[in-house]
Amino acid sequence: MSNNKAILIVADSERDSNMYYATGFSAPDTFAFIQRSSERFIITSDLELDRAKSQSKADTVLSFSKYERIAKKRNGKATGLIDIVAVALKEMKIIKLQVPANFSIEYADFLRKDGFKLEVKKDPFFDSREVKNDEEKGDIVATLRNTEKALEKAIDCVRKSIVKDGFLFSSRNRQITSESIRNIINVELMKKGCTAKHTIVSCGEQSCEPHNVGHGPLRANESIIFDVFPKDEKTGYYADISRTIVKGKASRRLKKMYKAVASAQELVFKSAGNGISGDTIHRKVMKHLTSLGFKTGKAKGKMQGFFHGTGHGVGLDVHEPPRISKVKCTLQTGNIVTVEPGLYYPGIGGVRLEDMILITDDGCRNLTKSPKVLEV
């Protein structure tokens, strides 16, 4: 970039993963990041000044108050964050700004009116986020291992449970529910510094809605879907696993669905690799499931079959590019993506299996070690 061009992000880095990626600094309140060539600046409040200096990747950390007086003089009234950022940009003689797709319209309108030229770069804003380096791989696998342990503990509870009248009870005669199992998973993960939100433990009909987190008593002989996707709060990196189990006996149809979903995963493991088209893989998976007799579409006003993507990138966001879906994409070495075909039929139940794979030059490597067993 020439000298009057810069990257600009104005966001908080706790929620905005591009901001966290750019700065390596986790802060709850909005601040500004400016990158001119390879020089990185942060402009933040006095409150965060010293912490940003010691914790962020920025070369220079500037304070709002440095520019506040000039900004006040300029517009003759109380100043907001974006007035201050504009003053700083003018001082740096920056005119052209590259901003992310989620850049605030309020800030954009202000800057454009103030003479800046904005170029919006669609996701991925930082191309390098799609290709994980060794540190990132290590961070993701560390979160994955903690997730596997928490999941195993939860599945173990179901395995050891006692069935009475079709419902599950602990050895202490407490009824086992979606909520109680979710709590076990989330608390185990929190002990390791990982926050899990919306952990799915859904049984029977509930498992037919892929994002239904599940509630109420778990039942024997019905599918139970687990989908756990926590973030390690120290590194910021996510992991994502799904497993489906049945306490007791699975129906013939559920077993067939499970086998189909597992074979769809195998198909992806064999197909994925550097330079391979993600949308082609997704279509292959759809075709494979259809060929096994599992139709997708609406029935009685509800979606059934396989009606979500095959996979998505995982990193500082739980869902990030690249996606293995109907949208065009080419996989490349260093991508870490999920492989999560699923089948959902009201009246029978839901099945989803989700592993994480690393794309390599000559194929892919499954990073997930959790066993796959339907009946427990």
Added chain:
Amino acid sequence: MSNNKAILIVADSERDSNMYYATGFSAPDTFAFIQRSSERFIITSDLELDRAKSQSKADTVLSFSKYERIAKKRNGKATGLIDIVAVALKEMKIIKLQVPANFSIEYADFLRKDGFKLEVKKDPFFDSREVKNDEEKGDIVATLRNTEKALEKAIDCVRKSIVKDGFLFSSRNRQITSESIRNIINVELMKKGCTAKHTIVSCGEQSCEPHNVGHGPLRANESIIFDVFPKDEKTGYYADISRTIVKGKASRRLKKMYKAVASAQELVFKSAGNGISGDTIHRKVMKHLTSLGFKTGKAKGKMQGFFHGTGHGVGLDVHEPPRISKVKCTLQTGNIVTVEPGLYYPGIGGVRLEDMILITDDGCRNLTKSPKVLEV
């Protein structure tokens, strides 16, 4: 609003609190919310369709796929979310859109080019979010009570600890650290379904940076700041508490700071109420602390004194309007705001006390019950 006008939000409701407030529906992926007069629409993927129908507040839930074919025909290529939303808006004959300040520039540019008129409404986007109704008050107080219990458990650990060579140890001779105490708080909260992130347990010099989460061994006779602000994942509502303690003996100067901060809180409790200016209260607090001999400013390149706001609204965001700070604002009945003066002096330590108050017609009510004791 006339019939060609509507509110539009396009975001995910897990991170965007306006979207969650508007829809009552928690979803991890971006979807669209349209409100024309009092009629509320959601447009979402097939994946979330059934869940949105059963869980959201929307009158009508529409699916992307309903508009996808038309959108494809219109622009002759693969369609994104915003193409689909534009088709739906045109079908509804909506032209004028009111969008929140954080509306995506990518979407805004697309819609404007497509002939829509966008009006950006600054925060608070929904004015009613500032005034908590009885259900919201109940939700916030419920989160607060869980926070108080977790905090008490953590303080109890410090209270019962054994001091050796100035460091704290448990009865099992394990060294007590910021990390171990933070873990106790976060795990206790997770047991209650509340996720706490960036919980602060900072000791000595670290406590002089207000947002330093703290790390390493805790020490006797130095200030330890706790700042805990979890979200109840079921209701979505936050709480926020800070306390400062010393295991052993506090220095004379630290005691004086503690007394000053506590008296600054009392000053706010006496001043706050319906119709009262928040910025006037903030200036009063600054003046009060200065009058007690506590100066604010830079010393040896570091900020010291009182260099953050006096308080902020708490609700679906941990920091939301109204703010008791230098920015103009008028408090009103039903606001729930923090009162958190602090003093920070490198070489002495940090002190912050934070309660949550409800603004009432004739003053305010302190919602926080945690005791305030410096030495434990």
